[in-house]
Amino acid sequence: MITLRDVTKRFPGRSLPAIEDIDLEIRDGELLGLVGLNGAGKTTTIRIAVGLSVPTRGSVIVDDFDLSHDKVRASQYIGWAPELFPFDPLAKALDLLTFYAGFSGLERKFGRAQAHELLARVGLESAESQRIRTFSLGMRRRFAIAAMMMGDPHNLLMDEVLSGLDPRGLNFIRNWILEQKHLNKAILLSSHLLSEIEAMADRVALIHEGNLLRIVTRDDLARAAAPLIRLKIRQIDTDGLRFLQGLGSVREERDTILLANPTLALPDIVSELVRRGYKIDEARAENQSLEAYFLQAIDADS
Amino acid sequence: MKAYLHDLRHVLSGRVAVLALIIAVAGSAFAYGAVAGQSGTTYVNGSGFDYYEGGAYHIDLWVFGISGEPLGGVSVELSIGPWFNASGGSSWFNVSQVSDSSGQLQFVVPVQNGSYSVQTYVSYGGVSTTALQLGGALQGFELAPAPGGEIGGLDPVTPVSANYYDPVAKLVAIWAGANGSLPHGAQLVYCSSASADSGNPPQNCSGFPTYPLGVLGGFRTIFPQPQVANATWVIVELTDPQQGVVDSVSYTGQNTNGEPIQPGATLVVSPPGEFLLNSFLLEEAPLIALAAIAIAYVSYAQARLSGTLEPVLVRRVTRRGILLSRYVGTTVLVAGTVVLDVLFLDFAAETVLGQPLPSAFLIPLIGSLLADGLAFAGIIYLFSHVFQTTRAVVAAGGAVGVTFGVLWGTLSSLFGGSGTAYGSSSVGFATTQLRLWAISPGQLPYLSSGFLSQWGTIGYGGSQFALAGISTGLLATVAVLWIGLPLLGALWLATVRD
Numbered sequence: 001m002i003t004l005r006d007v008t009k010r011f012p013g014r015s016l017p018a019i020e021d022i023d024l025e026i027r028d029g030e031l032l033g034l035v036g037l038n039g040a041g042k043t044t045t046i047r048i049a050v051g052l053s054v055p056t057r058g059s060v061i062v063d064d065f066d067l068s069h070d071k072v073r074a075s076q077y078i079g080w081a082p083e084l085f086p087f088d089p090l091a092k093a094l095d096l097l098t099f100y101a102g103f104s105g106l107e108r109k110f111g112r113a114q115a116h117e118l119l120a121r122v123g124l125e126s127a128e129s130q131r132i133r134t135f136s137l138g139m140r141r142r143f144a145i146a147a148m149m150m151g152d153p154h155n156l157l158m159d160e161v162l163s164g165l166d167p168r169g170l171n172f173i174r175n176w177i178l179e180q181k182h183l184n185k186a187i188l189l190s191s192h193l194l195s196e197i198e199a200m201a202d203r204v205a206l207i208h209e210g211n212l213l214r215i216v217t218r219d220d221l222a223r224a225a226a227p228l229i230r231l232k233i234r235q236i237d238t239d240g241l242r243f244l245q246g247l248g249s250v251r252e253e254r255d256t257i258l259l260a261n262p263t264l265a266l267p268d269i270v271s272e273l274v275r276r277g278y279k280i281d282e283a284r285a286e287n288q289s290l291e292a293y294f295l296q297a298i299d300a301d302s
Numbered sequence: 303m304k305a306y307l308h309d310l311r312h313v314l315s316g317r318v319a320v321l322a323l324i325i326a327v328a329g330s331a332f333a334y335g336a337v338a339g340q341s342g343t344t345y346v347n348g349s350g351f352d353y354y355e356g357g358a359y360h361i362d363l364w365v366f367g368i369s370g371e372p373l374g375g376v377s378v379e380l381s382i383g384p385w386f387n388a389s390g391g392s393s394w395f396n397v398s399q400v401s402d403s404s405g406q407l408q409f410v411v412p413v414q415n416g417s418y419s420v421q422t423y424v425s426y427g428g429v430s431t432t433a434l435q436l437g438g439a440l441q442g443f444e445l446a447p448a449p450g451g452e453i454g455g456l457d458p459v460t461p462v463s464a465n466y467y468d469p470v471a472k473l474v475a476i477w478a479g480a481n482g483s484l485p486h487g488a489q490l491v492y493c494s495s496a497s498a499d500s501g502n503p504p505q506n507c508s509g510f511p512t513y514p515l516g517v518l519g520g521f522r523t524i525f526p527q528p529q530v531a532n533a534t535w536v537i538v539e540l541t542d543p544q545q546g547v548v549d550s551v552s553y554t555g556q557n558t559n560g561e562p563i564q565p566g567a568t569l570v571v572s573p574p575g576e577f578l579l580n581s582f583l584l585e586e587a588p589l590i591a592l593a594a595i596a597i598a599y600v601s602y603a604q605a606r607l608s609g610t611l612e613p614v615l616v617r618r619v620t621r622r623g624i625l626l627s628r629y630v631g632t633t634v635l636v637a638g639t640v641v642l643d644v645l646f647l648d649f650a651a652e653t654v655l656g657q658p659l660p661s662a663f664l665i666p667l668i669g670s671l672l673a674d675g676l677a678f679a680g681i682i683y684l685f686s687h688v689f690q691t692t693r694a695v696v697a698a699g700g701a702v703g704v705t706f707g708v709l710w711g712t713l714s715s716l717f718g719g720s721g722t723a724y725g726s727s728s729v730g731f732a733t734t735q736l737r738l739w740a741i742s743p744g745q746l747p748y749l750s751s752g753f754l755s756q757w758g759t760i761g762y763g764g765s766q767f768a769l770a771g772i773s774t775g776l777l778a779t780v781a782v783l784w785i786g787l788p789l790l791g792a793l794w795l796a797t798v799r800d
Binding site for chain 2: 072075084088
């Protein structure tokens with residue numbers, strides 16, 4: 001389990017903190033999703049949680065060890081898969097993993113065996129003699145997973161590891177993450193693929209402009225899934241839009257109007273629009289996604 | 303601790319170790335070059351005179367060896383120019399000759415009377431210009447306008463100035479009189495000055511009593527260098543009954559121009575000493591400074607700023623611990639490079655010159671070179687925590703390395719000022735110079751060498767160190783500050799900046 005308490009990070013020369021007073025708990029056997037816009041502070045939060053960045057204020061507790069004061073012991077329970085690919089491009093996969101194994105106290109022979117096994121588990125056994133720079137994006141993501149798993153850490157923090165993957169790669173890593181969750185590991189996963197987070201996460205932390213907006217569970221999401229009405233209206237004018245804005249939160253997507261949390265039922269809305277002389281091509285009600293929920297939360301915060 | 307030893311092993315067995323080995327080989331080449339330069343077998347000096355007659359410059363040269371002995375079979379090509387030819391373009395005129403058994407070469411260059419630059423290309427015994435140690439006129443000279451009956455730009459009297467190997471310092475006078483005629487009654491006289499101004503020799507013997515040194519017996523005459531006790535300067539003048547003083551040379555009176563030679567010694571080459579150290583350090587000290595920068599950059603700064611250190615830092619280590627393990631790795635590699643080069647210098651000296659370096663030289667030499675390197679390595683470690691990009695670290699580290707590690711000797715003379723250098727007090731100049739040098743870690747090896755060999759170049763027998771207030775303790779303090787402060791800064795930033 002990893003606990004972040006009142007974590008704040010200010011970078012020199014910047015007036016606003018990158019993150020401020022973040023309180024997070026990543027529990028054993030839980031997958032916590034971390035979502036936010038670009039620059040919201042997700043990566044900073046993760047870098048502090050794995051000990052790469054020093055918080056300006058606050059603390060990080062990893063399985064009872066304070067990362068600031070006892071990093072060596074705390075770090076043995078941490079695995080990190082970064083968004084970017086910070087691995088020596090000239091190194092060979094097996095050699096680099098064997099090097100990392102040395103930090104887990106493994107003798108070289110055993111470290112090499114474990115590196116070999118991990119590469120096989122992520123499907124890179126045939127590439128273990130290849131230099132890292134020759135890896136495709138999917139191979140790099142798999143290698144990052146293997147590097148994270150060296151030493152079999154209990155807490156896994158992954159930053160955008162699902163981005164840019166083809167369907168096969170996405171499926172592999174998704175299944176692998178769920179497998180780790182079932183092994184009672186504490187997992188933090190940040191991603192812009194909100195549908196994936198929605199599908200996998202037990203809880204989701206919404207972060208915006210360095211602040212933790214809220215943490216929602218799957219139940220919260222289901223409860224908050226207020227209906228969303230999708231309308232395609234020919235030649236809608238400002239009067240029509242004003243009418244819809246009086247019924248709920250309106251957002252336009254190309255030729256479609258999305259009406260969230262409407263105060264009238266769909267048939268009543270359609271009737272009123274027709275009465276006002278608008279021609280409707282399509283009207284349907286659906287539940288709000290995490291994406292809509294997230295955008296709504298940001299709007300409310302703004 | 304095991305994790306840090308693991309990281310240290312990784313550094314010592316990685317690419318950066320190969321880099322250090324390459325640098326060590328380059329340093330060994332410098333060491334061999336320094337020894338070969340002192341071996342005496344490839345030293346060719348030259349002197350002569352020129353005059354203009356019959357529409358051509360007549361250039362008479364004598365080439366001689368380390369002890370003033372004539373050298374036959376020396377091929378000398380003169381490349382003279384530029385001047386404008388009939389078609390209006392500039393071109394060079396080339397003439398070449400091989401010296402006869404008396405070392406004489408006589409060139410006739412059919413060009414207009416004027417000013418020319420003369421480049422020389424010398425080969426001797428199958429060794430080309432670049433491998434020879436050339437002296438005097440063979441380093442190139444100028445041809446000045448020479449009215450008929452007068453000599454031109456070449457100096458006819460030359461001390462055998464780099465004569466480190468001869469028990470008796472000499473003067474070589476080469477003079478054929480006006481228009482190449484044999485001199486009649488031309489002689490050398492000398493005088494001395496006890497002026498305290500050791501940086502500013504008198505222009506001539508005017509006002510000083512003169513003493514005859516000898517009469518020229520032919521085109522080429524060798525005289526012993528007169529040594530005058532308690533004299534600051536000795537001035538030697540070539541006089542001609544018809545032309546008065548034709549040429550003069552001066553040298554410091556307190557020491558000969560060569561390395562002190564034991565009385566009665568019959569050395570062909572001098573033992574390894576100041577000359578060898580200075581020749582070696584001229585290339586080795588900047589090499590080690592830049593090498594340490596490169597090693598520190600590859601082993602830490604590049605990894606840190608490119609992010610490849612991060613997968614290490616998330617493991618069971620601390621940032622300070624990894625910084626220190628990498629720094630230890632850098633230290634070991636720089637030290638290994640220095641030790642290999644110094645040992646090779648010692649080996650080459652014993653093999654080529656017949657004597658190893660004095661054993662007392664080894665530790666100070668290695669220590670000062672290591673301090674030189676580690677100072678700059680620490681700066682790279684510090685800069686990697688100050689700047690955000692590898693380019694910025696390379697630019698800033700390179701600027702500091704080039705300034706303090708390579709060019710400081712030259713730059714410091716700008717601060718001292720040429721007016722100081724040749725002004726009323728050369729003592730003041732040398733003091734300023736030494737203090738400025740002591741600022742820079744790149745100069746520590748030279749200063750250590752000065753202490754070791756009782757420096758004659760700037761320290762005037764070593765006394766200048768005391769006048770400037772420079773001691774080995776001060777140099778050690780400078781080294782500790784240069785090494786310690788950047789490292790402490792990096793360690794501090796490593797825990798608060800990231």
